[in-house]
Amino acid sequence: MTATEARVYTPGEFKEFDAAGETFLYLVPAGAIFQLDETSRLVLDLVKQGMPHDQLVAALTEKGYSIGDAEEIVHELHMSRAIISADTKPEPVAEPPADFPLMTLVLNLTNQCNLSCQYCYEFGEDKVATPEGKPKFMDYETAKQSIDYLLASSGERETVHVTFFGGETLMNFPLLKQVVTYANETAAAQGRSIDFSLTTNATLLTPQIVEFLSENKIGVTVSMDGPPELHDKLRVFANGKGSYDIIAPRVRALIANHKTRPITCRVTLTNGVTDVVRIYRHLKDELGFHEIGFAPVTTSPDRLYAINEPGMHGVLKQFHILADEWLEYALRGEMHGFSNVSDTMAELYQGVNKSHPCGAGLGLVGVGPSGDIAPCHRFVDSDTHVLGHISTGMDKEKQQDFLGRGHINTKYDCHTCFARPLCAGGCHHEAYVRYGDTGHPNLHYCDWIREWTETCLKIYGTVSAKNPAFLEQFAERKAL
Amino acid sequence: MKHMRPLNRKAKRIDQFVASLDEDVVALQNPGARPHVPMGCALSFSPGWEVDSGGGTAGLCQPVERDIYDCYVTCFWPAQVPDHLNNYPDWASKCAVATKDWRKLDLVYP
Structure with a gap:
């Protein structure tokens, strides 16, 4: 034989x-x-x-x-x-190249915020940030150095991204304007371009700011948790008063007047704020956001606002309702605004197979007001996670340590899981808050991720069979 | 691939890879042109000698009697088999299936 x-x-x-x-x-x-x-x-x-x-x-x-x-x-x-067969050699996921070019820089323009959302990872009980004794607002010099660092570290990329973040980003709007001007000029001189976006709580939006954002094609994500009775539970001012009434008219004006980019909303789900369908309807149909993405709060399971297991089960049930709706839209050739499906479709279209859950510390870094480089915006101002300083660049040893621990090959629990090409163990920050180690797989949401991945695979299969042309639009959507 | 339809970019790359395993290597030729395959067993890339393109050996010259036609018909090789072109055109006429009828091939005496 x-x-x-x-x-x-x-x-x-x-x-x-x-x-x-x-x-x-x-x-x-x-x-x-x-x-x-x-x-x-x-x-x-x-x-x-x-x-x-x-x-x-x-x-x-x-x-x-x-x-x-x-x-x-x-x-x-x-x-x-x-x-x-026995002679099929397994191919482990490769290490990313050591000189992986930077793609996105998240600039935390300030670590100050005019809201006191009780679940905030930056100031909540589980915070990783240690901002004591550090600057509260970024200065122009640090921002300029950051842009120079991004352009110098991004290799041959023609377009790179800058995301403005906080604290509340718009508390340092004067700097944001200066950075946009400087970054556009510097990039243009090199024959390249920069794409901007920002995240805001919308409390400080004015017609002038909206006009500036629209003119400069700056993408806007608003952090908002739904209709007033849900939004105001935790998204409050320091005096405990809810912020819905302040932001609703500003959001409407933003969506009406910012014409150059889709306006998206980012919802944090917490205990008691889990009515996903109702939140979606309000944000999509009543306020007019183009897309809405949902994520459960990152926190220790002991906090009162943490979502417990039955709560997450309920969330997933509601996700399915919106996912079914997304599919109906797709079969008619229309785009539904539920980002959680759209983002996964983009990843499935590319066929991503991630070595790391996200680009943190690799294609993306966060820079804090002090100029410290962090793996991403969530680690900004944390002494434990600092990867370097904008004046001296990346500390390669620290970067390697961070990336080494976050690599899928070191997450043994993940090796039998079919969802690992997309999940890769999940958010580094979530892992740190839950397990005290950025490289620990987020085992508390495995079942949830698997069920959601299977749901999205079925949607992908159905659209492939019945309306394959619809998937082509995901070719350009950011995946990973 | 015939039996698995690729649906995303990664699947298309696998599809191209599998297709490439069966393609001829065509260097320095115009797109669309077929490679020139000379006659003769040493030059034509017909399976039969060592292993197939995937490294396997199934379906090659097994049993070895199958090789007779590679030498006798497609490639005259006087050292091993009679000359099909000029002197012994009927040498294999009783041997319809080499794997079964190889005993009907006899020696020839010039």
């Missing part, structure tokens, strides 16, 4: 799913999605218990396939690793 005839096939690592009456495979180590036909389904069925090549070909010829066709299908499935 030859080596090939004796080769025993077993199923490769994949997630099989059905949608729209078809069967699909999500090949996990690659992040690839395939639609199966009757023949490939048959082969996968046959190799479930392990089967040698010659028996497999014989079984297929018995079903009426010619030897040539049988050999061909086995070859296809073997080479694409839908089925594997």
Whole structure:
């Protein structure tokens, strides 16, 4: 018997799913999605218990396939690793190159905020920031150095991104304006361009600011938690008064007058603020946001505002309602505003297979008012997580330590999970707050992530089968 | 691939990879032109000698009798088989299937 005839096939690592009456495979180590036909389904069925090549070909010829066709299908499935054999070498996720070019810089223009949202990771009980004795507002010199650092560290990229963040970003609007001017000039001199965005609580928006944002094509994300009775639970001023009435008219004016970019909303779900569908309807239909994304609060499970397990179950149930709606829209060729699906579709379209959960410390860094470089905006002003200073650049050793711990290869719990190409263990900051280690996989939401990933795979499969052209628009959407 | 339809970018790359395993290597030729395959067993890339493109050995010259036609018909190789072109055109006429009828091939005596 030859080596090939004796080769025993077993199923490769994949997630099989059905949608729209078809069967699909999500090949996990690659992040690839395939639609199966009757023949490939048959082969996968046959190799479930392990089967040698010659028996497999014989079984297929018995079903009426010619030897040539049988050999061909086995070859296809073997080479694409839908089925594997003992000599299939696993390919571990590679290390990113040491000189990975920077893509996004998050500038925390200030660490001050005019709201006192009780769940804020920056000032809440679980904060990682240690801002004592550090500047509260970034100065122009630090901001300029940061832009220079971004352009110098971004390799050949033609367009790079700057995200303005806080504290409350607009408490340092004068600096924001200066930075936009400086960054545009400096980038243009190099024949490159910079794309801007900011996150704000919307309390300080004025017609002049909105005009500036629109003119400069600055993308805006508003942090807002829904209708007044939900929003005002935790998004309050220092005196405890809710902020809804202040921001609602400003948000309406922003959406009406900022015409150059879609305006998105970012909702933090907390205990008692879990009515996702109602929140979505309010923000989408009554206020007019283009897209709305939801995330549960990052916190220790002991906090009163943490969402417990039954609470998360309820959230997921409501996510499904919006996901079904997203699919109906997609089949009609319309884009629904539920970002949680759209973002995952973009990642599935690319077939991402992440070495790290996000670009933090790799293609993205945060810079605080003091000029300290942090893995991302959530770690800004934390002495424990500082990766360097804008005047001296990145401390490569610290960066390697951070990236080494966050790499999927070190997260053993993830190695049998089909959702790892997209999740890669989840947010570094969430992991630090929960487990005290940025490299710890976020095991508290595994089931939730898996269920959500499967939901999105089914949506992807259904759209592929019924309206494939719709997926093309995700080619340009940012993934990862 | 015939039996797995690629649906995302990564799947398309795998599809191209699998297709590339079966393609001829065509260097310095106009797109669309077929490679020139000379006759003769040493130059034509017909399977039969060592391993297939995937490193396997199934479906090659097994049993070895199959090789007879590679030498006798497609590639005259006087050291091993009779000369099909001029002197012994009927040498294999009784041997319809080499794997079964190889015993009907006899020696020739010039």
